[in-house]
Amino acid sequence: MPAIVVVGAQWGDEGKGKATDLLGGRVDAVVKFNGGNNAGHTVVIGAEKYALSLLPSGILTPGCTPIIGNGVVVDLGVLFGEIDALTARGVDASKLVVSANAHIIASYNRALDKVTERFLGSRRIGTTGRGIGPAYADKMSRTGIRVQDLFDEDLLRAKVTGALAFKNQVLAKVYNRNAADADAVVDELLGYRDRLRPMVADTSLLLNRMLDEGKTVVLEAGQATLLDVDHGTYPFVTSSNATAGGACTGSGIPPTRINGVVGVIKAYTTRVGEGPFPTELLDAQGDALRAAGAEFGTVTGRPRRCGWFDAVIARYAARVNGVTGFVLTKLDVLSGLAEIPVCVAYDVDGVRHDEMPMTQAEFTRAKPIYQLFPGWGEDISGARSLAELPRNARDYLDALAEMATAPIAAIGVGPGRDATVPVRDLLTGR
Ligand code: GDP
Ligand code: IMO
Numbered sequence: 034m035p036a037i038v039v040v041g042a043q044w045g046d047e048g049k050g051k052a053t054d055l056l057g058g059r060v061d062a063v064v065k066f067n068g069g070n071n072a073g074h075t076v077v078i079g080a081e082k083y084a085l086s087l088l089p090s091g092i093l094t095p096g097c098t099p100i101i102g103n104g105v106v107v108d109l110g111v112l113f114g115e116i117d118a119l120t121a122r123g124v125d126a127s128k129l130v131v132s133a134n135a136h137i138i139a140s141y142n143r144a145l146d147k148v149t150e151r152f153l154g155s156r157r158i159g160t161t162g163r164g165i166g167p168a169y170a171d172k173m174s175r176t177g178i179r180v181q182d183l184f185d186e187d188l189l190r191a192k193v194t195g196a197l198a199f200k201n202q203v204l205a206k207v208y209n210r211n212a213a214d215a216d217a218v219v220d221e222l223l224g225y226r227d228r229l230r231p232m233v234a235d236t237s238l239l240l241n242r243m244l245d246e247g248k249t250v251v252l253e254a255g256q257a258t259l260l261d262v263d264h265g266t267y268p269f270v271t272s273s274n275a276t277a278g279g280a281c282t283g284s285g286i287p288p289t290r291i292n293g294v295v296g297v298i299k300a301y302t303t304r305v306g307e308g309p310f311p312t313e314l315l316d317a318q319g320d321a322l323r324a325a326g327a328e329f330g331t332v333t334g335r336p337r338r339c340g341w342f343d344a345v346i347a348r349y350a351a352r353v354n355g356v357t358g359f360v361l362t363k364l365d366v367l368s369g370l371a372e373i374p375v376c377v378a379y380d381v382d383g384v385r386h387d388e389m390p391m392t393q394a395e396f397t398r399a400k401p402i403y404q405l406f407p408g409w410g411e412d413i414s415g416a417r418s419l420a421e422l423p424r425n426a427r428d429y430l431d432a433l434a435e436m437a438t439a440p441i442a443a444i445g446v447g448p449g450r451d452a453t454v455p456v457r458d459l460l461t462g463r
């Protein structure tokens with residue numbers, strides 16, 4: 034039975050939450066494998082709208098085990114706040130499992146995220162300010178606090194005190210901020226210990242046993258391909274591996290057990306935060322896409338930068354993730370346009386690039402080469418089969434799939450769970 038990875042193919046907010054939810058009742062576990070509460074995944078079920086941040090979208094499916102994998106960075110205050118808010122709405126969060134190896138976002142990580150961004154000024158990344166980068170930096174520099182450390186108070190105190198010995202110098206001497214008090218940090222974390230304890234497990238063991246038993250597991254990415262710390266538009270990226278490889282390291286499921294990779298991609302492109310974006314529209318057309326697609330950040334409420342579909346990026350995402358099927362979302366947002374431009378290649382200093390340029394400097398100078406596709410006037414939000422889509426919409430989809438080098442497995446025509454045109458089975462790819 035399958036283990037399926039769901040990744041974002043652009044700069045995030047492609048509709049991963051909806052795509053994961055679509056797999057719904059056929060899935061036994063959904064594991065989040067990277068990121069933290071920088072993610073904002075919206076799932077619309079009937080009249081109910083849920084904005085999930087740290088919790089995997091599987092939490093909304095009765096019977097599904099939601100898992101926070103070892104690759105995630107966990108803000109415990111946010112975790113319990115989200116659980117309480119969902120419970121108050123009648124969602125059963127009691128099956129949630131958290132990896133003992135996941136790292137914790139401490140208050141000093143949040144403080145450093147905000148202060149570093151301010152310090153960078155015009156060179157800032159435009160982070161979500163949730164402490165994501167500093168928590169992953171601690172993980173890599175081997176000074177991070179892990180979930181399991183909460184259950185050994187002496188170890189926790191020693192680790193926090195050790196980390197702060199350096200960080201307080203930075204906070205006070207570089208950024209002119211108050212130093213963090215180690216005891217206060219430890220007390221805050223210990224305050225979550227008893228509530229957390231029953232949720233904690235060896236999630237790699239749990240997941241591999243589930244696969245042994247023939248169960249179906251979905252691995253849900255936060256962020257997206259171009260925000261991946263290795264494969265994205267570095268340094269304007271998040272601090273984790275949001276591509277399909279991260280699904281293995283961030284969950285403890287080996288590559289040999291992954292059966293398919295669903296790439297979620299919008300019918301146009303958006304980006305939040307700083308960094309290059311070749312097809313960005315800084316004019317009224319960009320504003321129109323933002324309004325039609327309600328493109329405002331789920332986490333920070335920031336207006337998303339909007340632009341046309343970029344086939345170079347789609348091809349790149351297909352390649353680095355091994356996409357077996359795309360879920361193309363928000364096709365409905367393009368209805369009413371006379372012509373739809375698609376970026377088919379870049380011009381970099383007079384040279385045509387059909388693939389992602391090798392360097393960021395080249396990517397930053399890339400000018401889109403557009404091909405125009407005829408639009409459609411019809412409202413397609415009620416379409417539930419390919420045959421119900423206008424001819425021009427189907428031609429647009431065929432062209433995108435060919436340029437993206439992977440088939441389109443489902444098409445989103447509205448935010449709701451049912452507002453979908455299924456083409457292939459997302460679990461089997463057939
Ligand atoms: P994620 O971070 O990838 O899960 O995406 P977000 O939830 O941040 O952003 C996607 C937004 O688009 C959400 O508000 C969804 O409800 C909405 N959405 C998803 N699919 C579609 C679609 O096919 N059409 C429309 N109009 N909205 C969609
Ligand atoms: P989902 O999962 C869109 C962006 C931030 C910033 C950069 C680094 O909803 O697609 P960070 O706080 O992670 O250090 O910020 O990454 N970013 C996202 N943009 N969707 C997301 O998540 C994002 N998570 C981070 O805007 O540019």
Ligand code: MG
Nearest residue numbers: 046073074331
């Ligand atoms: Mg989002």
